[in-house]
Amino acid sequence: MADEGRSRAPLGDERREGTAVPVQDAEVGVLAWIDRDITGPMRDFRDPDQEWRRLFSELYGTFFLVIVAAGAGMMGEAFPDAISRSAAVVAPGLMVMAIIMFMGKVSGAHLNPAVTLAFSLRGDFPWRRVPGYIITQLIGATLAALVLRWAVDVSAVFGSNYVAAGYSEGRGYLMEALLTLGLVSVILGTASGAQNIGIFSAIGVGAYIALAGLWGSPISGASMNPARTFGPDLVGGNFGDYWVYVAGPLTGAVIAVVGAYVLRGPGGGRSGSAAAQGDLFTEERRPGQA
Numbered sequence: 001m002a003d004e005g006r007s008r009a010p011l012g013d014e015r016r017e018g019t020a021v022p023v024q025d026a027e028v029g030v031l032a033w034i035d036r037d038i039t040g041p042m043r044d045f046r047d048p049d050q051e052w053r054r055l056f057s058e059l060y061g062t063f064f065l066v067i068v069a070a071g072a073g074m075m076g077e078a079f080p081d082a083i084s085r086s087a088a089v090v091a092p093g094l095m096v097m098a099i100i101m102f103m104g105k106v107s108g109a110h111l112n113p114a115v116t117l118a119f120s121l122r123g124d125f126p127w128r129r130v131p132g133y134i135i136t137q138l139i140g141a142t143l144a145a146l147v148l149r150w151a152v153d154v155s156a157v158f159g160s161n162y163v164a165a166g167y168s169e170g171r172g173y174l175m176e177a178l179l180t181l182g183l184v185s186v187i188l189g190t191a192s193g194a195q196n197i198g199i200f201s202a203i204g205v206g207a208y209i210a211l212a213g214l215w216g217s218p219i220s221g222a223s224m225n226p227a228r229t230f231g232p233d234l235v236g237g238n239f240g241d242y243w244v245y246v247a248g249p250l251t252g253a254v255i256a257v258v259g260a261y262v263l264r265g266p267g268g269g270r271s272g273s274a275a276a277q278g279d280l281f282t283e284e285r286r287p288g289q290a
Contacts, residue, residue, distance in 0.1 A: 051129075053107075054132075054133075055107075055132050055133070056136070058111065058136045058137055059136040059137070059143075061109055061140070062111045062136070062140030062144070063140040063141070064144075065144075065228065066145060067147065067148065068091045068094075069092040069095070069159070070148055070231065071144075071159060072089075072091055072159075073159040074149075074152045075152060077152075078154050085217065086214060090214070092209055093205075093209035097205070107133075112228070113134045113138075113225075113250075114180055114224070114226060115187055116133045116137070117250060118188060119191075121257045123266060138227050141231030142230070149236075157233075157237075157238045159232040160238070161223040161229045161245055162240060164220070173248045175216055175248070176244055176245060176247075176248025176252065177248040180224045180253055181252035181255050182208060182252075182256075183209065184252060184253045184257070186205055186208045187205055188257070190204045190205065220244065220245075223249070224249050225245075229242065
C-alpha cells in the first residue's frame with residue numbers, strides 16, 4: 001500500500017503542474033489586457049492636457065443631438081407633411097441612445113447643461129469641469145444649427161422651441177420643469193447602478209426622451225435642454241421664450257437631485273461618478289460607496 005501511495009504522488013503533481021500552466025497563461029493574458037485597455041488609457045487621461053477629449057466628446061455628442069432634434073423641425077418646414085410630430089419627437093430619443101452607447105465612456109454623455117448641473121449637485125461630477133462642459137455643449141448646438149441652416153436652407157427658428165400659441169410662458173416653464181424632472185430622475189437613477197455609459201441607461205434615457213416628447217411637446221416642444229434650444233435661437237436670431245428653456249430645465253434638474261437624495265442618499269459613489277464623468281480616470285468623492 002505504501003508503494004502504491006508513493007507511485008500515485010507524482011501523478012497528482014503532474015496534474016497540478018499541467019493545470020497551472022494554462023492558468024498562468026490566462027493570468028498573463030488578463031494582465032496584458034488590463035494594461036492595454038484600462039491602465040494605459042487611465043494613465044493618459046490623468047494628464048490634464050487630455051481633458052480636451054472629454055470636451056470634444058460633449059461638443060460632438062451635442063452636435064449630433066441638435067442635428068436630429070432641430071433638423072426634424074427644419075426639414076418639416078422645407079418638406080411639409082414629410083415628417084410627423086411623432087417622428088420628430090422620437091428621433092432625438094433614438095439619437096441620445098446611440099450617443100450614450102458610442103461615447104458615454106469618454107465624457108458621460110451629458111449633452112445638456114441641466115444634466116451637468118445635476119451631476120455636480122449630486123456630487124458625481126467636479127464643479128471645476130462644469131464651465132467647460134456647458135460651453136462646449138452650447139458650441140456643439142450652435143454648430144449643428146449652422147450646418148442645418150446651410151444644408152436645409154430654412155431659418156433655424158423652425159428647429160427651435162417656443163411656447164405654443166394660447167399658452168403663457170409660465171405654463172411653458174412648468175411643462176419644461178416637469179419634463180426635465182423626469183429626464184434627470186431617469187439619468188440619475190440609471191447612473192447609480194447601470195451607469196450612464198451602458199446599454200441600460202441608453203435605453204432608459206432614450207425611451208424617456210421619446211415618451212416625454214410624445215405627450216409634452218405640443219405645449220413647449222419638450223426641449224428639456226438649454227443647449228438644444230440655444231443653438232437654433234442664436235442662428236435664427238430669435239430668443240423669444242428662451243428663459244423658459246433655461247429656467248424650466250434647471251428647476252426640474254434641481255428637484256430631481258433632491259429626489260435622488262431622498263431615494264438613495266448622497267451621491268459621489270463609484271458608479272454614479274463613472275456615469276457622470278465617463279470611465280476614463282473617474283474622480284470619486286466617496287470611493288467606498290457604490
